[in-house]
Amino acid sequence: MDRNSMFCFQCQETLQNKGCTKIGVCGKKSDVAHAQDQLIYATKTLCVVTTQLRAEGKNISSNVNRLVTLNLFTTITNANFDAENLMRRVDETLKVKAALLENVDDKIFDESKIGVLATKNEDVRSLRELITYGLKGMAAYLYHANALGYDDEKINAFIQSTLAKLLDDTLSGEDLTALALETGKVGVDTMALLDKANTETYGNPEISKVNIGVRKNPAILISGHDFKDLEQLLEQTKNSGVDVYTHGEMLPAHYYPAFKKYKHFVGNYGNAWHLQQKEFDKFNGVILLTTNCLVPPKENYKARVFTTGAVAYPHCKHVEEIDGKKDFSPLIELAKTLPPPTELETGEIVGGFAHEQVFSLADKVVDAVKDGAIKKFVVMAGCDGRQKSREYYTEFAKALPKDTVILTCGCAKYKFNKLNLGDIGGIPRILDAGQCNDSYSLALIALKLKKVFGLDDVNKLPIVYNISWYEQKAVIVLLALLYLGVKNIHLGPTLPAFLSPNVAKVLVENFNIGTISTVDDDIKNWIG
Ligand code: SF4
Numbered sequence: 001m002d003r004n005s006m007f008c009f010q011c012q013e014t015l016q017n018k019g020c021t022k023i024g025v026c027g028k029k030s031d032v033a034h035a036q037d038q039l040i041y042a043t044k045t046l047c048v049v050t051t052q053l054r055a056e057g058k059n060i061s062s063n064v065n066r067l068v069t070l071n072l073f074t075t076i077t078n079a080n081f082d083a084e085n086l087m088r089r090v091d092e093t094l095k096v097k098a099a100l101l102e103n104v105d106d107k108i109f110d111e112s113k114i115g116v117l118a119t120k121n122e123d124v125r126s127l128r129e130l131i132t133y134g135l136k137g138m139a140a141y142l143y144h145a146n147a148l149g150y151d152d153e154k155i156n157a158f159i160q161s162t163l164a165k166l167l168d169d170t171l172s173g174e175d176l177t178a179l180a181l182e183t184g185k186v187g188v189d190t191m192a193l194l195d196k197a198n199t200e201t202y203g204n205p206e207i208s209k210v211n212i213g214v215r216k217n218p219a220i221l222i223s224g225h226d227f228k229d230l231e232q233l234l235e236q237t238k239n240s241g242v243d244v245y246t247h248g249e250m251l252p253a254h255y256y257p258a259f260k261k262y263k264h265f266v267g268n269y270g271n272a273w274h275l276q277q278k279e280f281d282k283f284n285g286v287i288l289l290t291t292n293c294l295v296p297p298k299e300n301y302k303a304r305v306f307t308t309g310a311v312a313y314p315h316c317k318h319v320e321e322i323d324g325k326k327d328f329s330p331l332i333e334l335a336k337t338l339p340p341p342t343e344l345e346t347g348e349i350v351g352g353f354a355h356e357q358v359f360s361l362a363d364k365v366v367d368a369v370k371d372g373a374i375k376k377f378v379v380m381a382g383c384d385g386r387q388k389s390r391e392y393y394t395e396f397a398k399a400l401p402k403d404t405v406i407l408t409c410g411c412a413k414y415k416f417n418k419l420n421l422g423d424i425g426g427i428p429r430i431l432d433a434g435q436c437n438d439s440y441s442l443a444l445i446a447l448k449l450k451k452v453f454g455l456d457d458v459n460k461l462p463i464v465y466n467i468s469w470y471e472q473k474a475v476i477v478l479l480a481l482l483y484l485g486v487k488n489i490h491l492g493p494t495l496p497a498f499l500s501p502n503v504a505k506v507l508v509e510n511f512n513i514g515t516i517s518t519v520d521d522d523i524k525n526w527i528g
């Protein structure tokens with residue numbers, strides 16, 4: 001493929017729901033797309049080696065595992081826009097592979113296999129990409145668990161053997177379909193690991209009110225999903241006169257007991273990722289991106305943007321981890337010189353309804369269902385995005401009858417979390433479990449309800465799934481739900497472009513996956 005063209009269809013905003021071929025709708029340029037393709041390919045070839053070594057009974061070091069995890073994570077949508085950074089990772093990956101091969105000639109590497117379109121059969125391509133994107137999401141969650149000192153060799157081995165299999169031309173469509181479902185299973189294990197890491201480290205999320213206004217101190221805005229980064233930032237900003245606010249997917253940090261103790265942890269600023277160009281400008285202070293979603297920064301605030309972990313952007317300063325620690329002092333010093341945030345709104349939002357909190361309300365919830373006060377739960381989880389068609393989700397939430405409760409997590413919630421939908425006998429009508437990985441919490445809640453109601457099938461519960469997706473973490477969440485046997489999921493605002501007609505047909509036949517239509521029709525057909 002020539003250097004000025006590219007092919008990427010991994011996210012929901014891909015051009016015309018077909019593929020980005022010149023530049024990404026996300027702002028990704030072709031050199032970055034090529035570097036990402038090379039990195040994914042190099043990582044797959046490394047995994048052929050690690051899988052072979054594991055089969056021989058050899059141990060793969062955690063450094064190699066972390067390299068694979070970060071390589072996958074950094075190619076997720078809206079994380080890394082820096083071609084040089086990505087090419088350095090390609091070099092490092094090939095070096096690590098060479099060392100594992102003990103300097104034996106690398107016979108695996110074949111340039112013609114780089115990139116999505118290298119797989120000619122459209123169904124095989126579709127399944128390979130479905131699995132690759134699922135693994136990217138899984139790697140993101142594993143990365144956060146690793147940051148807190150939690151790891152699982154079985155998950156690492158699965159990620160690597162699966163990546164190796166994606167280079168194996170002998171696998172049939174059935175083999176790959178089975179592998180996609182297995183990916184969902186390991187996705188559940190990975191989300192469980194991250195849930196354990198988060199709750200054992202920071203406590204169980206509690207029902208919390210989060211301030212959405214501002215104070216008069218200079219401040220740092222932290223975005224993304226990495227709680228370990230947040231913890232270090234809060235520690236280092238203590239008594240500095242600099243406040244800390246969350247943005248986007250970092251909002252649920254306010255639900256954890258361990259973070260509540262910081263007096264300078266003020267609240268949440270702004271909305272989901274796609275509004276950041278306006279909101280980062282108004283924030284005035286320093287912005288730290290710990291993970292996706294980064295939108296290419298505008299010149300008027302770019303000098304205030306720092307990246308870390310899997311995120312990188314040319315000419316934005318990157319905070320490295322050294323001996324398990326990150327030094328945020330340059331951010332703090334810069335923040336002190338900058339004005340306080342401009343107020344966007346005032347008030348509070350409520351969240352923190354993860355599994356333990358909902359279990360403690362279980363009797364109340366069960367009674368409300370038995371009395372008919374709650375007729376249906378509607379899972380509206382996943383991602384937000386910039387397309388106008390996503391206003392559907394705000395309108396859908398508004399149009400839901402008053403005897404329904406929304407279960408949410410991920411940045412999808414910003415489409416409705418500031419609506420005043422009231423409560424049902426003290427149970428708020430929007431229950432936010434947390435970040436996108438906390439869909440694990442929603443699954444536990446569903447399984448608990450199934451048990452309480454004595455049902456033999458999770459699909460008999462009064463739960464409707466109306467999931468909005470954008471990037472690849474939503475893919476692992478979807479595969480996880482399918483593995484758990486959830487059927488009739490409505491996925492929108494469009495079905496993934498990477499599903500070929502035949503693969504989409506398999507999903508429809510086996511899981512009755514559908515998409516959305518109009519708010520009126522969907523309310524009528526799903527809620528009654
Ligand atoms: Fe296009 Fe999405 Fe790929 Fe960006 S991540 S290039 S928007 S498909």
Ligand code: SF3
Nearest residue numbers: 292293383410411436
């Ligand atoms: Fe959002 Fe990017 Fe997916 Fe974690 S921050 S849900 S889109």
